[in-house]
Amino acid sequence: MKIEWRTILGASLFLGIICAIYWFWSTEDTGTALLLFGFAAYLMLGGYLLLQWKRRHGIPRSEDKEDATYAETAGEHLGFFPAASIWPAGMGLGGIFVGVAMIFGNWYWVIALPLILGSVIGWSVESEAPEDVPDEVEAARRQDTNIDPADIADTDAPAHP
Amino acid sequence: MSSLSGRLLATNFGSPPGVTVGDKYVRSLWHITYYIGTPLAALVVGLIIWCLVRYRVKPGEEHRVPAQFQYHIPLEVAYTIIPLILVAVIFGFLYGGEDKITNVSKNPAIKITAEGFQWGWRFTYPNGHQEQGTYQAETNINSVANLPVLYMPANETVQIRLISDDVDHGFYIPAFLFQRDMIPGVNNVVDLNVTKTGTYLGECDQLCGVYHSYMRFKVDVMPPSTFNSWMSSQAPHSITNAGVHQ
Amino acid sequence: MTIIQDRPGPQPGAPHGTLVEEPLTEFVPGPRPRGWVKFITSTDHKQIGLNYMVTAFIGFLTAGLMAEGMRTQLIAPNNHFVTPDIYDQLLTMHGTIMLFVFLGPFAFGLANYIVPLQIGAPDMAFPRFNNLSYWLYLGGFIVMTGGFLTNNGAANFGWFGYAPLTNAIHAPGPGADMWLIGIALTGFSGIFTAVNTITTVFCLRAPGMVMFRMPIFVWNQLVTMFLVLLAFPVLTSALGLLWADRHLNTHFYEPGGGGQPILWQHLFWFFGHPEVYILALPYFGVVTEVIATMSKKPVFGYKGMIGATLSIGGLSMGVWAHHMYTTGAVLLPFFAALSLLIAVPTGIKFFNWIGTMWRGTITLNTAMLFTVGFLAMFLFGGITGVVLAQPPLDFQLHNTYFVVAHFHYVMFGGSVFAVFASIYYWFPKYTGRMLDERLGKLSFALLFIGFNLTFFPQHDLGLRGMSRRIAVYDSNLGYNFLNALSTTGAYITGIGVIPTLINIFKSMRTGAIAGDNPWDGQTLEWATSSPPPDHNFESLPPIRSERPLWDANHPDELTRVGH
Numbered sequence: 001m002k003i004e005w006r007t008i009l010g011a012s013l014f015l016g017i018i019c020a021i022y023w024f025w026s027t028e029d030t031g032t033a034l035l036l037f038g039f040a041a042y043l044m045l046g047g048y049l050l051l052q053w054k055r056r057h058g059i060p061r062s063e064d065k066e067d068a069t070y071a072e073t074a075g076e077h078l079g080f081f082p083a084a085s086i087w088p089a090g091m092g093l094g095g096i097f098v099g100v101a102m103i104f105g106n107w108y109w110v111i112a113l114p115l116i117l118g119s120v121i122g123w124s125v126e127s128e129a130p131e132d133v134p135d136e137v138e139a140a141r142r143q144d145t146n147i148d149p150a151d152i153a154d155t156d157a158p159a160h161p
Numbered sequence: 162m163s164s165l166s167g168r169l170l171a172t173n174f175g176s177p178p179g180v181t182v183g184d185k186y187v188r189s190l191w192h193i194t195y196y197i198g199t200p201l202a203a204l205v206v207g208l209i210i211w212c213l214v215r216y217r218v219k220p221g222e223e224h225r226v227p228a229q230f231q232y233h234i235p236l237e238v239a240y241t242i243i244p245l246i247l248v249a250v251i252f253g254f255l256y257g258g259e260d261k262i263t264n265v266s267k268n269p270a271i272k273i274t275a276e277g278f279q280w281g282w283r284f285t286y287p288n289g290h291q292e293q294g295t296y297q298a299e300t301n302i303n304s305v306a307n308l309p310v311l312y313m314p315a316n317e318t319v320q321i322r323l324i325s326d327d328v329d330h331g332f333y334i335p336a337f338l339f340q341r342d343m344i345p346g347v348n349n350v351v352d353l354n355v356t357k358t359g360t361y362l363g364e365c366d367q368l369c370g371v372y373h374s375y376m377r378f379k380v381d382v383m384p385p386s387t388f389n390s391w392m393s394s395q396a397p398h399s400i401t402n403a404g405v406h407q
Numbered sequence: 408m409t410i411i412q413d414r415p416g417p418q419p420g421a422p423h424g425t426l427v428e429e430p431l432t433e434f435v436p437g438p439r440p441r442g443w444v445k446f447i448t449s450t451d452h453k454q455i456g457l458n459y460m461v462t463a464f465i466g467f468l469t470a471g472l473m474a475e476g477m478r479t480q481l482i483a484p485n486n487h488f489v490t491p492d493i494y495d496q497l498l499t500m501h502g503t504i505m506l507f508v509f510l511g512p513f514a515f516g517l518a519n520y521i522v523p524l525q526i527g528a529p530d531m532a533f534p535r536f537n538n539l540s541y542w543l544y545l546g547g548f549i550v551m552t553g554g555f556l557t558n559n560g561a562a563n564f565g566w567f568g569y570a571p572l573t574n575a576i577h578a579p580g581p582g583a584d585m586w587l588i589g590i591a592l593t594g595f596s597g598i599f600t601a602v603n604t605i606t607t608v609f610c611l612r613a614p615g616m617v618m619f620r621m622p623i624f625v626w627n628q629l630v631t632m633f634l635v636l637l638a639f640p641v642l643t644s645a646l647g648l649l650w651a652d653r654h655l656n657t658h659f660y661e662p663g664g665g666g667q668p669i670l671w672q673h674l675f676w677f678f679g680h681p682e683v684y685i686l687a688l689p690y691f692g693v694v695t696e697v698i699a700t701m702s703k704k705p706v707f708g709y710k711g712m713i714g715a716t717l718s719i720g721g722l723s724m725g726v727w728a729h730h731m732y733t734t735g736a737v738l739l740p741f742f743a744a745l746s747l748l749i750a751v752p753t754g755i756k757f758f759n760w761i762g763t764m765w766r767g768t769i770t771l772n773t774a775m776l777f778t779v780g781f782l783a784m785f786l787f788g789g790i791t792g793v794v795l796a797q798p799p800l801d802f803q804l805h806n807t808y809f810v811v812a813h814f815h816y817v818m819f820g821g822s823v824f825a826v827f828a829s830i831y832y833w834f835p836k837y838t839g840r841m842l843d844e845r846l847g848k849l850s851f852a853l854l855f856i857g858f859n860l861t862f863f864p865q866h867d868l869g870l871r872g873m874s875r876r877i878a879v880y881d882s883n884l885g886y887n888f889l890n891a892l893s894t895t896g897a898y899i900t901g902i903g904v905i906p907t908l909i910n911i912f913k914s915m916r917t918g919a920i921a922g923d924n925p926w927d928g929q930t931l932e933w934a935t936s937s938p939p940p941d942h943n944f945e946s947l948p949p950i951r952s953e954r955p956l957w958d959a960n961h962p963d964e965l966t967r968v969g970h
Contacts, residue, residue, distance in 0.1 A: 003618040004609050011633065011721055018725045018745075026738035030673035031728065038637050038724055045636075049609075068614035070947065081530045081942065084448040088535045092542025095595070099550055099588040102650060103581050123535065176803065176870055187799050194797070198790045205757055209782055212764035216702070217771055226961065227767045231705045231968045236762075237755075241711075244754040248747045255797045259739055262799050302485050302879045328572040329668060331733070331806055335872025338803040342734045345571065345662035347669055349735040362884070366806040366874035368565045370572065371492045374877035 001053040001064055008046035015039040085126060090119035179338035180357040180382075186258030187338050193254045197247050262339070265350050269320035270385075275311065277323075277330030277343045277365060280372040282309045290395040294403025296375035305362060309403040310379045314388035315358045323349040331367035334380055342367055355382045450534035452519050453939060455541050457837060459516030462545055466508035467823075469552065471901060473501040478861070478897035481890050484882035494878035495563035496582075500552065502566030503586060506686065507593045508548045510822050514689035515544075515600045517829060518628045520837070522604060524932035525622045527613025527950070529942040532606035540599035543592045551589025554582035562586035565876060567679070568649070570660030570671040575653045584653065591646045594639045601632035601639075613931070615950035619713070622930045622953060623699075623706055626713050627692030630720040634681040634688070637724060642678035645671060669736055676727035684723040686818060688716060690825030691756060694778050697832050698760055700926050701775040702767030705954060705968050708759040715752035715759070722749045732801045739798045746796035753789055757782070770926075773847030777828035780855050784820025788813055791866070806876075809869025815862045827854070827907065834911070835925045839937040840918030846910040853903030860896025864889040929954035 019035035022028070062068040094115030101108035176191050178184065218225070276283040281295030294309030313319050323332050325343040332351075333340035341351050365376035383391065395401075445454065477497050480488040489497065523531055531537045554561030559580030564572040573583060608621070608629050621629075648659040649671070658664025660671045699706045706712055722745055728737040729746045760782060769775065791813040794800050804810060827850070834842050873886050880886050924933040934956045935944050948959035952968065 007618075007717065008633070011717075014721045015724060022725070022738070022741060025741055028736075028738065030670055031677070034641060034673070034677045035725070037641070041637060042633075062614035063612035063616055064618075066615065066617055066620075066951075069949065070614055072614070081534055082450050084445070085450055085535050085538065086448050088450070088538035089447050089542055092539050092546060095539075095543050096546030096550065096592065099546065099592055102654075103550075103584040103588055177872075179803075183799070187803055190797050190800055191794075194790075194794055194800075198793060201754075202786060202790055205761070205786055206783060208761045209764070209779065212761060212767075213769060213771065213779065216764060216767050216769045218768045222768070223770075225768050226966050227703055229705055229966055229968045230766075231707060231709060233708075233762070237708050237711050237758075240758040241751065241755055244751045248750055251793070251797065252744055252747055255743060255799060256740055259743070259798045262802065263735075263739070303882050305881070305883075328577055329569045331874075333806070333872075333874060335807075340733055340802055340805060344668055344672075344734060344736070346667050347734060347736050351735075362872075362881075364874055367569070368495070368572070368876040370577065371495065371563075373495075374491060374879045 001049060001056065001061065002058075003064075005046050005049035005053055008042050008049060010046075012039050012042035012046055015042060082126070085123070087119045087123040087126060090115055091123065094119060176338070177336070179336065180355055180359075180361070181337050181339065182354040182356060183258075183262045184338060184356075186261055190251075190255055190258060193251060197251065201247075264352065266318045266320060266352050269352060270314060270317035272320045272322065273311070273313070274322045274324065275332060275343075276326060277332070277369075277376070278326035279328065279370050280365075280376040282311075282376070282378045284309065284311045284378075286392065286395070288392070288395065289398035290392075291398075291400045292403070293400065294378070296372045302375060305377070305379060307403050308377055308379045310381050311363065312381050312383065312388060312391060313353070313355060314385040315355050315382045317354065317385055319353045319355075321351050321353060323351065328369050329367045330365045330369050330376070332363070333366040334361055334363040336361040340366060358382045358384055448538075450530075450538050451941060452523050452531040452534065452537060453837075455531075455537050456516045456518075456520030458541050459512050459519060459544070462541075462548065463509045463513035463516060466504050466512070466548060467826075468904070470501045470504035470509060471904065473497045473504070475897055475901050477501065478894040480878060481880070482894040483891070484887055485879050487879075489878070491878040492560065492563060495565075495876070496555070496561045498876055499562045499565050499568075499586070500554070503551060503562070503590065504548070505818070506566065506682065507551075507590055508544075510686040510818065510826075511597060511682070512544055512593070513826055514628070514631065514686070515540075515597065517624075517689060517693065517833075518600065518604050518632070521833065521932055522625050522628050523607055523611065524836075524935065524939060524943060525625050525930050526608060526611065526616050527931050527944060527947050528607055528611035529944070530611075531603050532611055533603050536599055537603050540596040540603070543599070544596035547589045547592030547594075547596065549589075550585050550592060554585040554589075557581050557585070567675055568671075569675075570649070570652075570668040571662065573649060573653075573671075574661060584650070587646050587650055587653075591643050594643045594646070597635050597639045598643075601635035604628060604632045605636070613947055613950060615955075619710065620950060620953040620955075622692075623695040623709070623712055623716075624689075624692035624930075627688045627695075627716050630716050631685050631688045634685050634720055634723065638678040638681035638685065641674055642682075645674035645678070648674075669734060672731055672734065673727070676730045677724075679730060680727040681723050683814075683817075684719060686822055688719065690781070690822045690829075691716070693825045693829045693832070694781050695760065695763075696930065697774050697778045697828050698763050699954075700832075700928050701770045701772065701778075702764050703927060704763055704767040705929070705957075706759065707762030707765070708755075709953060711755055712759050715755040718752040719749060722752070729796055729801070732798045733805045743796060743798055747793065750789065750793050750796075757786065772831070773842070773844055773851060774828045774831040776848065776851045777824045777831065780851065781821055781824040781828065784816050784824060784858070788816030788821055791816065804869055806874055807869035808865040808873050808875060811875055812862045812865035812869060815858075815865075819862070820858055824854070827851070830907070830911070832926070833932075834914070835921030836932055836937050836939070838915055838918070839921055840914050840916075841921045841925060842914045842918060843910050846906045846913075850903055850906035850910070853899055853906070855903075857896050857899030857901070857903050861893050861900055862896070864892045864896075868893075924956070924960075927957075927960070929957040931956060934959075 015035055016039040019032060019039055022035060023032045062072060094112050097108050097112035097115060101112055176187070179187060272287060274285040276285065281293065283291055283293040285291050292309055292311065294307065323341055323343040325345050330343040331340055332343055337353060337355065339353070341349050343349065359382055361380040361382065363378045363380050365373060369376065446458065449455065476489060477494065480486055480494055519531065519537065557580060559582050561582045562578065564578055571577060608625060651657040652659055652661060658666040660666050660668050662668060695706055695712065726742055726746045726749065728742045731737050732739060791809070795804060795810065795813055831842055831847055868886055868889050871885055873880060921937050923936055931947065934948055948955045952958055
């Protein structure tokens, strides 16, 4: 996490400096506004990652540890990876028809809106389908998984001396 | 292509000689870029070719594993610092020349307004006289006979105000090594000081619609005395239409 | 059918260090859809990646045909192969499709396919979102190209669409709207892909794959995606304002109503310059991978390479107005300085590539040949870039064929050659079969000769003063021979694509079986079968350096990295 937030906050800082120089040198509005937007956008991203890092008390994840082994993370729940789903295609078609409506007239909202709304419903229902989640995982997720920093010994130490 | 190699050997390194006072700044930048860029490119290409020839795997040693090395800090620092210095040198050269080229004089010899429109030109002189022409007068691209003409005195600072009636146009005269956009809402004023009399071809170089390719004009650079007598022979607020014989 | 993915590897039960303990669940692949249903519904990153790449290549062929049409028009002075209006449509759609449909999305396809494999992830972070972004992209392609079927034809104001030429008066009809909406759709698709890739890289790396062990390709894709995240929203909003101008009678870009046409230029190029690096950085990554693998060496100056990528990314956001030097409305020294500075990290990359080849054992196969072609052509394009970064020289050369030559050396000689290198390098992974080397080398030879014949003469045309985007030219200005030469080269380039196409179709069925790791690769995508199974890995080697597979395959001391 550390490298992630440092990189992005670094980019934000760079854009901030460029923005300041640009403003005082050129006093041109558009570019300054855009650079400011870039600065703020990256600040938001980097800030979020920094916050996550703080919330973990700086404890590295297994992908941040140089000497992590698969054994210590095997079985770790990574997330949902649905094999196939029709709803993105429906939503994509709906999005395209929104575009078509903006070209050829508001008519096409009649096609676009049902497609998008239907897909949103289908999509959200699909990802919550309870029968798709094996019981063990559901049970495991309900367990308290609080982290005690003291349990993790000196994980910031480099792998190779 | 032969003429390109000929020009490369001449002092301008490929760029045609310009006819304005700004030419020497452009030329110096071509020079410095060539002096820095050519050896650098030769070095890089040479190293690549050397690697391919010398380290290409020979038959029978496909499974040889080369020495595995990854960092060489002094070398890496060197090829960071040296390009930085070279770039700074180029920047130093262009910083001066660019000011000279974009400089706008307070008291030019004459002020002309050049107006671009779809698809033609209108040049307005201080006394209100206008030279204009559109593409309809000239649809055969191979002839320059009926193009609108911008008359200018040589060896004097001519200030041209560039305006556009409709869409973006570009005021470009290849022989002057110079161009400037004509954008509605942007007031562009440029100074031209041409050192060589003659007729040059100018064109719009900003895509401005269907007949963009036909939007050309001629520049007639005359000795100041000839220009002054031409100017005084034009009645105030008269209009000359190119291609129309009066 | 939802699958809950677990880390591959041995049984759990580690004594300490586990943050979230969950029991190992059964890996249950559900019934897999096939054929068209698979194409439409698949959320597998590999399927979507291939969809992207195939669609992008169709875009390449479409826009390539348009280029051949333009070059045919310019083969002779005052030619009338197409009307000036059709010519403008061709040049607009050629640029738009090449940038928004081919080069960018092909890189997104590579990001989809290769990035999760290289970091040991089971899939992209948001698989369904990924599928959605493909459909928006395909829709964008179809919508913008569909402009040719309308009465007034497709958009005809150039891919940069300078206001006020794009307003309802100068560009009436739906063609312009279709261009605008098409780009907006591909823009949304790009933003979604960027979010997806960044999340994948940040959250789905395999244990031990710390940031400074990721392959250079992944780093470059990551920086690219951050540029996408900054650039595309600006473009999309600029297009939104343009749409409002066209349909709601607003006056953002209308000089008559108090608007500023120059505003469009600022917004467009603030997108447009990072876009150039969005189209280049992923291909730098491809080239780095190919060079390292084919030389059997680690990437020389790995951390310097990452630093160079980050500085190119950073600087590219501060140089947009070097496309606007001749507007007379921008701060020249600021943009000139930053533009020239970009040459420095690019130079570092070049020397690192050479350092990677240095004292290696170089296999000069088709992928490597295209890579070397990339190096030479991109170098030349870079140097002409330094020329154009200098305002006084830009005053001479802006909007002439010199610029056309410059960016085709960067985009075609650079990125497109890297596209071909990526095809020849990763095709065994996609299909499990090798591409034919002889057809590949033929393709390279034709493309290399044709490309140089097309674009080298254009430098001289620009120096002679031939401006861009003109449908006809005067026969008395010395442009004739060079244009004929250039068109001949364009035909050879077009023919040069054919051997690769034949090669792909032939080798899909009859190519030699590749095996998991045909190139003695170093990164994790070669650690799985070809093509990889659903969710990618049955097992992974331990990750202790930036080339885990090499360490696993060459365990002896001599093949470790020495400093």
